[in-house]
Amino acid sequence: DTAVSQTPKYLVTQMGNDKSIKCEQNLGHDTMYWYKQDSKKFLKIMFSYNNKELIINETVPNRFSPKSPDKAHLNLHINSLELGDSAVYFCASSPNTGDYGYTFGSGTRLTVV
């Protein structure tokens, strides 16, 4: 069983479209994150949720909207996709906000054309 699973693994879409990425963890962790990895491999946090509550909301365009229906799931919806949104998006989870032992998913490579 995959501990943190993301779908889809690849996403190719046109500018202006709306898309969603889903993440699920079966580790029983309370905290989940979205990180963006750019073309230079730099990892930057976007959002975090702790037990369905939004904890971190970095300087991210409001076209990005996370949703956590329960503590095992964290989804990312992106409206009006732009070329600059092309990146690899990683979901991660940790036991809680005080325990930083992240487990990452395998990533979703988003390509906007």
Place this chain on the structure above:
Amino acid sequence: GENVEQHPSTLSVQEGDSAVIKCTYSDSASNYFPWYKQELGKGPQLIIDIRSNVGEKKDQRIAVTLNKTAKHFSLHITETQPEDSAVYFCAASVSSNTGKLIFGQGTTLQVKP
């Protein structure tokens, strides 16, 4: 602001040699310092971590050292093997206890057989 600098950006060693990657951090309240290994097409995987109350930690061929006064920490890999080839990231926790990690820019390690 919060920042983690990582050097070198690329490192090439012969199999059996040692590899050292260094990071410095800016937030004096950081107290958790993990290292991640990212293989091609996969998510980062935690390989070792250290907390601020410890100066050194070792796990088989991997060791991490921390100098809190100088605000830097290092990853040491001994007896390198081709399967150690990957991108390595250091990270530091942020003082807000939100679970947020700031990542370094990454080091691409190549181990030549």
